Amino acid sequence: RLQLLAVNRSPPAPSCLQQIISTMETQVSNGPTSNSGLPNGPPLSANGAADDSKTNLIVNYLPQNMTQEEFKSLFGSIGEIESCKLVRDKITGQSLGYGFVNYVDPNDADKAINTLNGLKLQMKTIKVSYARPSSASIRDANLYVSGLPKSMSQKEMEQLFSQYGRIITSRILVDQVTGVSRGVGFIRFDKRIEAEEAIKGLNGQKPLGASEPITVKFANNPSQKTGQALLSHLYQTTARRYTGPLHHQTQRFRLDNLLNMAYGVKRFSPITIDSMTSLAGVNLTGASSGGWCIFVYNLSPEADESVLWQLFGPFGAVTNVKVIRDFATNKCKGFGFVTMTNYEEAAMAIASLNGYRLGDRILQVSFKTSKQHKA
DNA sequence: TATTATT
Structure with missing residues (x-):
């Protein structure tokens, strides 16, 4: 039966993958401008609205594995925090490496800069x-x-670009072994308009003394991951949990699965389907008239239906998702259900997403059994 | 020829 399913399998809809990727893309829009602060001082507020310019900090270059709790603990050691947030990718939950801390007292914000900047x-x-x-x-x-000319320093690059606006950060990438410039870098301006002007003025131009023109364009947004990057992430966070020769077949299956998602190619063999099926603990209780019901456990209280669509959609036809909420608080009680039409796509989703890290939680994903409601 | 800076 499994062999038959493997042969007749319909590939996951590519549009679903596109959907998950596009959801991660930063929305670009034009909006009102506001005053920017002096390069070394607190920003000025643009209007009479709540002015947190002297209490609100941005923290960059945080270690990838730092949690919200560690983040709050570190900055809470300075003084009372009004609010703080470690910024994460909305879908994968991975830290984006930066966060915000808003102190109650401006003096504590100042102290945090003086004591924690450069840590x-x-x-x-x-x-x-x-x-x-x-x-x-x-x-x-x-x-x-x-x-960029290999001889150009970061400071020289900044000098070249500073005529177009205030530079927030700059960086020249160097060879990790030799330390020599790779001729590529990044410039972050205060304003997008400034970046646009810099492109107009510098793209295709030769810096004084240079023999080759430079290319200047908008950097790829870090959240605009390619399908490959996203799938590579999925693969790393799922298959890697299984070690040892006995699970080799399982890992192979997962890799095939992810490659299928990326390229829409059928690469399944019956043996991999079999090995995956035993892994997923398949039983027939997940089946019902409307398809295959999947139990998803360890969702955060803030989880909503959209995250389930985003997680399971790339694996194939999803007909229904439901987050179970507390009646009084309307917060997610930690679990939900997803219904998928095709057995094999459901099994793939389970094999790939069980153990998947969403935010700071490890998901447990399985076919629904008859007595799982008490979980 | 690609790091992770705006909730």
Whole structure:
């Protein structure tokens, strides 16, 4: 039976993968501009609205594995925190490596900059600075520059670009062994408009003394992952949990699965289907008239239906999702259900997503059994 | 020829 299913399998809809990727893309929009602060001082507020310009900090270059709790603990050691947030990818839950801390007392914000900026955490040096007022005008202002003369320093690159606006960060990538410039770098401007002007003025131009023109364009947004990057992430966070020769077949299956998602190619063999089936603990209780019901456990209280669509959609036809909520608080009680039409797609989703890390939680995903409601 | 800076 499994062999038959493997042969007749319909590939997961590519549009679903596109959907999950596009959801991760940063929305670009034009919005009102606001004042920016002095380069070394707190930003100025644009209007009479709540002014947190002297209390709200942005923290960059955080270690990938730092949790919200560790983040709060570190900055809470300075003074009372009004609010703080470690920013994560909405879908994968992975830390984006930066966060915000809003202190009650401006003096504590100042103290945090003085004591924590430059702190070394696990090969990283964190940066603590005042957050600029949030505005659409400061988004997508990061430029990717290539073709730079190998001799050009970061300071020289900044000098070249500074005529177009205030530079927030700059970086020249270097060979990890020799330390020599790779001729590519990044420039982040305060405003997107400034970045646009820099492209107009510098793209295709030769820096004074250079023999080759440089290329200046908007940098790829880190959340605009390619299908490959996303799938590679999925693969790493699922298959890697299984070690040892006995699970080799399982890992092979997962890799095939992810390659299928990426390229829409059928690469299944009956043996891999069999090995996966035993892994997923398949029994027939997951089946019902409307398809295959999947139990998803360890969702966060904030989880909603969209996250289930995003997680399971790439694996194939999803007909229904449901987050179970507490009647009083309307918060998710930690689990939900997903119904998928095709057995094999459901089994693939389970094999790939069981053990998947969503935020700081490890999901448990299985076919629904008759007595799982008490979980 | 690609790091992770705006909730």
